Amino acid sequence: MPALANIRRERFCRHYIKTGIAARAYKASGYKASTRNALDVSASQLLRNPTVKSRIAELRRQMSYKTSITLQSLLEELAADRELARRVDQPSAAIQATVVQAKLVGLMVERKESGAPGDFASLGTVDEIVAKVRSELGEQAALLLQGALDKPDQDAAPEADIPSPSSDVLN
Numbered sequence: 001m002p003a004l005a006n007i008r009r010e011r012f013c014r015h016y017i018k019t020g021i022a023a024r025a026y027k028a029s030g031y032k033a034s035t036r037n038a039l040d041v042s043a044s045q046l047l048r049n050p051t052v053k054s055r056i057a058e059l060r061r062q063m064s065y066k067t068s069i070t071l072q073s074l075l076e077e078l079a080a081d082r083e084l085a086r087r088v089d090q091p092s093a094a095i096q097a098t099v100v101q102a103k104l105v106g107l108m109v110e111r112k113e114s115g116a117p118g119d120f121a122s123l124g125t126v127d128e129i130v131a132k133v134r135s136e137l138g139e140q141a142a143l144l145l146q147g148a149l150d151k152p153d154q155d156a157a158p159e160a161d162i163p164s165p166s167s168d169v170l171n
Helices: 007-019 022-028 036-048 050-067 071-087 091-104 126-137 139-150
Strands: none
Touching: 007 022, 007 036, 007 050, 022 036, 036 050, 071 091, 126 139
């Protein structure tokens, strides 16, 4: 597919490939938006445009062809690295290769804490914490948290099953 006739759309596609952020690509390609919401909506609409979608897919194919790096090639190299680490008795390197493979295929997701230290220190009750989560992350996250808090811990054994230190069971 040749470059798009609309120069701003072509710029949008190229900037989107570089940054992966539609709003930033929208601004960098010369479009103007009156508000942040209008920027996000317009960038999203442009990203869903069929010609823009196919151009972005074409640019990605060109990039992967040029670098010859695909998810499959990365996974194969990591598998080879893991096998080498096992042969030379380097278990930590083998584990690291396994972790990277899991991250690449989406089995492991790194999560980062949001908020500054002490943001939740002033919250004393479960209801206040759920309300804070609702305001920060939305209704669905608050409902999930509330459901997790309401659910009894089924893995915990009752304390009566634990023998006392002076019991003959431990001796």
